[in-house]
Amino acid sequence: MSAPFAAMRPALLTLAIAPVYGQSYLAAEDLSARLRAVHTDKTRLLLVGYGARTAAEATAMRADLLRIGGFASTLDGTAVDAVVYPAGRDAASKALREQAIAALGAAHGAVVLPLAFAPRDDSMMDFAGWYAGELPDDAEAANSPIASADALAEWMAHANAALTLQQRPASGKEVGVIVLAHGADWFWNRDIMQSLEPLNNNHTLAWAFSMADPVVVERAVRQLEAENVRGIVVLRVFGMASSFKRSVDRMIGADVAGATDAGHAAHAKAGHAHEMAMMGHDHGVMGHRSLAAAPRIRSRLPMVTIGGVADSPLFARALLQQANALSKQPAKDSVILVAHGQGDDTANQRWIDLLNSLARQMRADGGDRFRTIRVATWREDWPEKSKQAIATVRAMVEQANRDGGRALVIPARTNGRGAADRYLKGLDFGWGHGFARSPLFAEWAEHEVQAGIAQLHAADEQTTAPQHMH
Numbered sequence: 001m002s003a004p005f006a007a008m009r010p011a012l013l014t015l016a017i018a019p020v021y022g023q024s025y026l027a028a029e030d031l032s033a034r035l036r037a038v039h040t041d042k043t044r045l046l047l048v049g050y051g052a053r054t055a056a057e058a059t060a061m062r063a064d065l066l067r068i069g070g071f072a073s074t075l076d077g078t079a080v081d082a083v084v085y086p087a088g089r090d091a092a093s094k095a096l097r098e099q100a101i102a103a104l105g106a107a108h109g110a111v112v113l114p115l116a117f118a119p120r121d122d123s124m125m126d127f128a129g130w131y132a133g134e135l136p137d138d139a140e141a142a143n144s145p146i147a148s149a150d151a152l153a154e155w156m157a158h159a160n161a162a163l164t165l166q167q168r169p170a171s172g173k174e175v176g177v178i179v180l181a182h183g184a185d186w187f188w189n190r191d192i193m194q195s196l197e198p199l200n201n202n203h204t205l206a207w208a209f210s211m212a213d214p215v216v217v218e219r220a221v222r223q224l225e226a227e228n229v230r231g232i233v234v235l236r237v238f239g240m241a242s243s244f245k246r247s248v249d250r251m252i253g254a255d256v257a258g259a260t261d262a263g264h265a266a267h268a269k270a271g272h273a274h275e276m277a278m279m280g281h282d283h284g285v286m287g288h289r290s291l292a293a294a295p296r297i298r299s300r301l302p303m304v305t306i307g308g309v310a311d312s313p314l315f316a317r318a319l320l321q322q323a324n325a326l327s328k329q330p331a332k333d334s335v336i337l338v339a340h341g342q343g344d345d346t347a348n349q350r351w352i353d354l355l356n357s358l359a360r361q362m363r364a365d366g367g368d369r370f371r372t373i374r375v376a377t378w379r380e381d382w383p384e385k386s387k388q389a390i391a392t393v394r395a396m397v398e399q400a401n402r403d404g405g406r407a408l409v410i411p412a413r414t415n416g417r418g419a420a421d422r423y424l425k426g427l428d429f430g431w432g433h434g435f436a437r438s439p440l441f442a443e444w445a446e447h448e449v450q451a452g453i454a455q456l457h458a459a460d461e462q463t464t465a466p467q468h469m470h
Contacts (some may be wrong), residue, residue: 014169018159022064025253025296026155030147031072033114035292038111038142045073046107046139047099049084050127051117058084058096065115071256073291081110085131087108087161111291113142145206157300161230165302169457170231175203176224176301177449178217180248181237181414183209192237194438196445203449204229212236212244214251225301231432234305234450235445238413239339240354241308252303253296309414309444311354318438319410322371323362325432326408329416330369333430334400335362338393338420339412341377343385351377355412355420369403378423390423397427406430414441418429446455 001208020025037043047065052058065082074079083103086093113137118127128143135141147155177199183191189209199205204227206220217234226231234248249255297303309315327333337355342348355375359367367373376393379385393409400407406428411418413434415438420431433443 018163020066021152021155022225023072023257024155024158025256026158026298027147028068028071028150028256029296029298030151031068031113032295033151034113034142034144035073035111036290037144037268038113038292039173039290040111040138040140042109042111042140042288043075043290044079044081044107044110045069045075046104046110046112047082047115048079048104048112048128048131049082050114050118051087051383052084052096053086053088054092055096058099067116072293074293075291078166081107082115085127086115101131101134104131105136107139108136109138111140111142113428115146117146128190134350154298154300158302161300162302165231165456166458170229170453172202173204173227174230175231175449175453175456176206176227176229177203177452178206178208178224178232178234179237179445180201180208180210180212180217180244180307182211184291184416188415191436195415195441198442199445199449202446203233208234212247212251214294217248217251218375221297221299221303225299228270229301231453231456232299232301232303233449233456234303234307235446235448235452236307237309238307239309239412239414240350241310243308245305245308246307251297252299252305254303254305256296256375258315279300302456304452304455306448306455311357313361313362314440315412316358316437317365318435318440319358319412319432320362320365320367321438321440322331322410322432323367323408326410326432327370330371332371332405333405333408334396335359335367335408335410336393336396336400337373337375337410337412338418339375339377340381340418341379343379343382343391348379348385358412370408371400380419380423382389394424394427397424397429400405401428408432439451 005391025368026440049061049065052061054176061084065084066077069080072079075081081103083100084096085100085405086096098288114128119125126143130139130142139404154219179196179199185190193207197308204224206223208220210216221232234252236244236248238244248459261308283289286364323335324330339351341374342350352375355377358372359375374396377389378387378393397407397409408422408430409420410432411420411434415434415436417433420429
């Protein structure tokens with residue numbers, strides 16, 4: 001090959017294909033936005049798709065429509081249905097058209113809404129007009145563009161950002177981190193912010209002190225968007241890894257992105273009631289209501305969530321350090337790990353199991369020099385359960401104080417100390433602080449953020465692998 005000809009050879013390109021629009025959580029949000037404009041007394045939803053050429057294609061497309069409809073609406077799975085109108089004119093399409101017409105004719109008491117990139121030329125040729133005459137009188141036909149131009153542009157930007165992260169990983173300040181912590185008074189929040197200040201050296205931070213309030217989290221998302229980060233990690237600073245995870249997954253669209261069928265949509269509705277209440281979502285008046293689910297947070301940026309202190313080895317080490325700092329005679333001192341707990345007995349047992357895991361790690365790391373390490377929960381938000389729980393801890397402290405011993409009450413909390421001074425009034429004990437007082441807290445947070453960044457960089461299961469093209 002001659003040098004001049006070689007110089008004209010096109011460069012090797014890398015092509016990566018993003019997941020289709022319908023697999024994005026933004027597609028579900030576009031449908032929600034359309035449903036939000038329909039206030040009705042109907043109790044069913046029928047989505048109409050377009051383009052199938054075979055029975056297999058129609059079945060697959062119907063499943064996709066049911067999946068999106070489940071995430072976008074307040075209705076349970078039995079009240080959402082879908083039908084796919086064929087594109088062709090051959091014999092197979094004729095059979096599919098007859099099936100579609102039959103389903104449309106049976107749409108009694110339903111809102112019927114097209115969900116398809118289908119013909120939309122004028123009022124006569126619009127796809128919705130093709131089947132309007134097939135609907136029963138008690139059906140309500142609704143029509144609007146599948147998504148606004150801005151919404152489709154946002155989806156394209158989101159898909160591009162996700163692919164770009166896989167090809168050129170984000171680092172440093174390109175990564176936005178939303179610190180989602182319970183929050184309390186000014187001093188409580190300040191302690192968290194000061195403790196996690198080291199993260200600000202490595203990433204771009206935004207704060208969201210709340211119990212996963214979508215309004216507060218969205219404000220943090222908008223702040224990071226303005227900072228031009230390339231992806232967002234929502235760090236959940238709560239005791240349990242499960243705490244608010246379902247709600248956060250839903251608000252950032254991870255419930256949609258990670259689901260493969262309509263059954264997942266029904267399961268994902270568990271976090272829906274919380275967001276409806278937090279956002280004051282409108283159900284309508286005078287017998288009419290919106291069929292739309294509460295909004296998720298729309299963003300052009302990929303978002304993931306990580307967190308929950310749980311039984312992290314760093315947390316166990318911080319608890320042991322507190323006990324060592326309070327102890328004067330370890331062989332005589334008894335460590336009592338205490339946590340908030342839960343009212344439900346099964347949920348509370350999960351806390352006990354977690355505390356026992358922390359206690360085992362503490363013993364293995366040198367904590368076996370204490371007389372004992374015991375665990376308990378206060379169950380303080382449930383008066384009847386709390387009465388017995390407090391009595392149990394008081395008995396532990398009294399037993400620890402016998403024979404010259406001393407109780408060391410160590411709160412297994414992210415921040416603060418709890419109300420042990422009130423619950424154990426009249427007893428002598430050493431009293432620790434929450435995790436935020438330890439330098440290991442920032443180390444735990446950075447470890448979690450790095451795990452979140454790895455998620456941002458991981459290829460989506462639905463993304464076509466990069467292909468080299470000339």
